Amino acid sequence: MNDKTWELLPFWFPKSQNNQIWAVIFISLTILSIDWWNWNSNNRLAEWIPWWVIYLIVIQFALAYSVWKFSKEWMKDE
């Protein structure tokens, strides 16, 4: 797409292909954090903490890792 086409895109739309991939990663992690398939689960780790909380912690660490990788390239050359 040329510069004119980019200008017409809404302001929240990621411009480069790399940033579009990052957008997909972050949106996927957000959707995965809703874990709708796991609602009503009553499984617990060592009796006191639900497994779905552990799952959420893992998702958040995946997010932290993604932000770390993303932070190395975002607006680096500007």
Next chain:
Amino acid sequence: MSDLLIIGIILAIYLTISIGIGLYGRSKEDSAEDYFVASRKINPWILFCTLAATNFSAFFFLGFAGASYRGGWSFYSIMAMGTSLVGLSILLLGIPIHKLGKEKGYVTPPELIAGETNSKKLGWLYGGVLVVFTLPYLATQPMGAGILLETLSGGEIPYFTGALLLTCVMIIYLVLGGMKSSVMTDVFQGILMFSILIIFVIGFFIHEDIGGFSEAGQSLWDNKPEKFIREESKLGPNDFTWKLLLSYTILWPITVPMFPQLFSRFYIAKDDKAIRTAAWLYPTVVPILFLFPVIIGVYGNIIDFDPTLVDQKSESDNILPLILTEYAPLWAGAIVCIGAIAAFMSTADSQILAMSSIITKDGLPAITEVKKENEKQIGRILIIILAIIGLLLAYNPPDTIFDIVSQAFTGLAVLFPTTVAILYWDRVRANSCIVSIIVGEILVGWSYWSAKTGNTIPEWFTQGFHFSTPVILITILTLWISTEIEERLSNNSSS
């Protein structure tokens, strides 16, 4: 030794250290820029500490525990992922804001907004919204301190006396030191609050009456299994659904960088590396730190408290101090309270300083001439006035900390589309931003009016999501469409 004296001694030691650090950290330079943005020299780890301590407030310490007491583990999912996503917001907004601030000398959020759009009107509107919606959030900090000290002392320190005491100490180090003092005390208070919170949770579970993690878990499962499970109908219709969860997950990363106290911290970073580091550290620590106040609230359910705790929502914000009075010796309880008070103060001082800088640099120049050499002095006077306003708002709070904060958050979230557009969209126009903000705030006013008159927001508007979700979508669409219209109108008139 009397209970009051023990609490008084521990509190006095903490407050003296806070004032001491505030005085030690204060700037030797005499410029308004140094007073309000610490000469833009804050390094990565200090920046992360001050961002975290500023954001984790009375809401984090008491509001989380109270809401988890009522709703169980479900509350962790409402808060955790959304707050972790704040790290991404720090990166996406923090870097351009920092760069523009350094390049053009911006000190406050409205300065950047007005400067980048050449519209003072937009700057005033933006600053007005920031101040109006930060004031109720500010009031929750002395509220928290008052609740805590009153409960711990068995009523010997009245609610308002506790709130007043903390406000006075904050005024002292803010007036003397400005941003550098605020940052230095944030680091001390942040480390203190998290260390104490972690020790308290471990201490609670190894207490002989609780018997360890597994025993506590089994006891809670036997008596209140619903506290472990996310069921859509558990708390009543629409109280906990996937739509509500998604709404909050989106709301936090949109709102948090719009807090003036957070926005201003993007200016103080030494370089963009500091912001990059803070961005990934944020989601690294949030998943674990958020567990602690939630655990306190959830496991407060295994203790037989006064049943009014369940009936009266605002009373359940007391759960942490109530557990303390039940299970900890007074001196240990007082130390935990110090951790919580550190959370209140580290947020409130930053809020007051940010609002003071906005009024000094953006508000007052609109109505009178403000000389550069007087800015620092005016900022100091405003700090005292704003602290008193926060205290007065906390005098007779009508809602729970969570309810107050949710309302304030939506009001600030309305500014997010405008901020993103100004940072990333070349076509943005000031009038479109003004229309978008006004439309958003009218909707927030409608929500407030509905809540006050006992009416509910109609289902056709929310579609089951939290009220903030359609409001944010409408402000984005308004900004986008009004830009298109404005552009076409100006093209037509020029041709």
